[in-house]
Amino acid sequence: MIDLNSISTKPLITPTTHQMTLSDHWDHFLARVGYKRSQHRIKPGLYSIGDPQSDSPVFVTANYTLSFDALRSNLEGIDCYILVLDTFGVNVWCAAGKKTFGTDELVMKINATQLKKVIDRHILILPQLGAPGISAHEVKKRTGFKVQYGPVRASDLPEYLRTNRATPEMRKVIFGLSDRMVLISVDFKHNFLPTILLSIAAWLLLDGLLPASSVLAILFSASILFPILLPWLPSKNFSTKGFFLGFLTAIPFILVTLFGNTDTSLIHQISRALAYLLVIPPPVAYIGLNFTGATTFTSKSGVRREMLRYIPVMAWTFGTGILVMIASIFI
Amino acid sequence: MMVKIMYDAYSMNTLQYDQTLCNGCGMCVNVCPHAVFEMHARKAMMVNPLACMECGACQLNCVTAAIKVDSGVGCAAGMIRAALQGKPEAECS
Numbered sequence: 001m002i003d004l005n006s007i008s009t010k011p012l013i014t015p016t017t018h019q020m021t022l023s024d025h026w027d028h029f030l031a032r033v034g035y036k037r038s039q040h041r042i043k044p045g046l047y048s049i050g051d052p053q054s055d056s057p058v059f060v061t062a063n064y065t066l067s068f069d070a071l072r073s074n075l076e077g078i079d080c081y082i083l084v085l086d087t088f089g090v091n092v093w094c095a096a097g098k099k100t101f102g103t104d105e106l107v108m109k110i111n112a113t114q115l116k117k118v119i120d121r122h123i124l125i126l127p128q129l130g131a132p133g134i135s136a137h138e139v140k141k142r143t144g145f146k147v148q149y150g151p152v153r154a155s156d157l158p159e160y161l162r163t164n165r166a167t168p169e170m171r172k173v174i175f176g177l178s179d180r181m182v183l184i185s186v187d188f189k190h191n192f193l194p195t196i197l198l199s200i201a202a203w204l205l206l207d208g209l210l211p212a213s214s215v216l217a218i219l220f221s222a223s224i225l226f227p228i229l230l231p232w233l234p235s236k237n238f239s240t241k242g243f244f245l246g247f248l249t250a251i252p253f254i255l256v257t258l259f260g261n262t263d264t265s266l267i268h269q270i271s272r273a274l275a276y277l278l279v280i281p282p283p284v285a286y287i288g289l290n291f292t293g294a295t296t297f298t299s300k301s302g303v304r305r306e307m308l309r310y311i312p313v314m315a316w317t318f319g320t321g322i323l324v325m326i327a328s329i330f331i
Numbered sequence: 332m333m334v335k336i337m338y339d340a341y342s343m344n345t346l347q348y349d350q351t352l353c354n355g356c357g358m359c360v361n362v363c364p365h366a367v368f369e370m371h372a373r374k375a376m377m378v379n380p381l382a383c384m385e386c387g388a389c390q391l392n393c394v395t396a397a398i399k400v401d402s403g404v405g406c407a408a409g410m411i412r413a414a415l416q417g418k419p420e421a422e423c424s
Contacts, residue, residue: 097386097404131362131388132402149361166361173364236339238407293406297365298341299385300403300410305340307407 011114016047018076020069027065034186037089040065044086046113047072050079054120057161059150060106061127062087062095071127074154078161081118085109096133103135103142110143125150128171175296180227183294188223191287195219206329214253218280221249222287230291238298239310242288246281253280271328278321282314345401346383350374352397359398362388 031040044063049072058081061071068084085105087095095101106124109115116122126134128149136147151160151170160166195215203212226233226245233241253276258269289306292298346367355373365382368375368389375397387402 094404096388128362129364131392132386133391135391136358137392137394152364168366171361171364172366236341237337240338290406290408293404293408297382297384298406299344299383301343301345301385301401302341303407304410307410309337309340 009114011118012045013081013118014043014045014047016049016072016082018049018072018074020073024065024069028069031064031066032182032185034189037186039089041089042068042084044084044109046115046118047082047084048080049075049082050077052079052081054118056080056119057125058083058115058119058123059125059157060085060130062090062092062101064089064091064095067091070154071157074157078158081115083109083113083115083124092127093129093132096130099133101130102133103138106134106139107142110139110145115145122146123148127154128152128166129173173296177228179296180230183291184224184227187227187287187291187294188219191219191223206325210253210256211325214250214276214280217249217253218246218283218287221245222284226284226288226291227294230295237306237310238292239285239289239306239314242285243281245288246284247277249284250276250280265331268328268331271324271331275321275325275328278317279325280321282318282321285310286314342381344381344383344385345399346377346380346385347399348375348377348380349397350376352395354395356394358392358394359389362392364388 027040030036041063042065056079059071059075060083061067063084063086068082071082085095085101086109087100087105090098090100092101110124122143122145124139124145125148129152131149134147136149139145139147149166150157151166152173153170156166156170160170195218199212199215202215203209206212222242222245226242229245230241234244235241254273257273257276289303289310292303292306353374355370355375357370357375359368359375360370364386365379365384367377367379367383369378370376383400385400385402387400390396390398390400390402
């Protein structure tokens, strides 16, 4: 057995600043568009800002550059330490959900960085959204460190430090239009290539422009319009919101099919219009349902209830629509 | 009930709270991102249970185990992937 306390190495503290460089901003941009999504990491361990003393505050965060930078960019003029946990490049809230931003990891990092040698005041300030992964009383029991949950947003930290309390507003997660907009790019990129391939397939197999553009319309509605319109789409369920938006998306294609080109037989037009009505809404609803994972308020049991009820509906509607579409080729 | 789920699957959840066990520490009020709890007369009160997203922060930080919730990530993609791979839920990427 090696007694860890007998090893007298000096605690390793890496200095950093509150300033963002051009390469930081570039990194944030790449992270937002989902380029090498899990590789926006910083080295876990202990960092310092300014000239912290043994009674300076210690903040805890994840080793995702967007998390680390959101924290330090709000600490201008505050001498402090930052303890970075190894969350494998995942943000605080998501990492807390899977317990990598968790009690065990926090205890391990407190010991590994020899934090007790660095500060006298054994208090840690954690982001509130780390709480799903951390048990404060468990950390106290195992390390003697008191966990304080700071505000949700790092931008409220200066005020939190001044008043030593977080207001109810600071404790609430908000999910506004701008928050939803920044999520668009990742979802869009995720679905972009399959959409292009499907669109080309629709072009070749069916009769050209209209079916091909209907595939693009699905992507546009589901990945861009859905997040923007989320609060205003009817019903609480994401799948029914998606079905509604998908139905609106299908309307122009139905109208053009019925009233646009009248060269083909009436039965062909009606069957093709019916196919659009059945094929377009389900994928929009499905991608919409998947947006639950990006939001800040859906519960696990609620999402499961939605899935059990609506995924079969999506599958049957879509499958029937594809059969009608195939049949319309021959009539 | 079934009709309600058709347009609102979030009209119920798994959050349970036994106020008799509360020691009034206020941790649940601090950690909840949706203001489900409020302090009244040195006891936590569940004032908005339907806002719960089942993140589990309150349960994990309740020293007297007065709060129970079946916590996990409310993410369809994660659950579908877990179901397809036969893995436990609460994974997301």
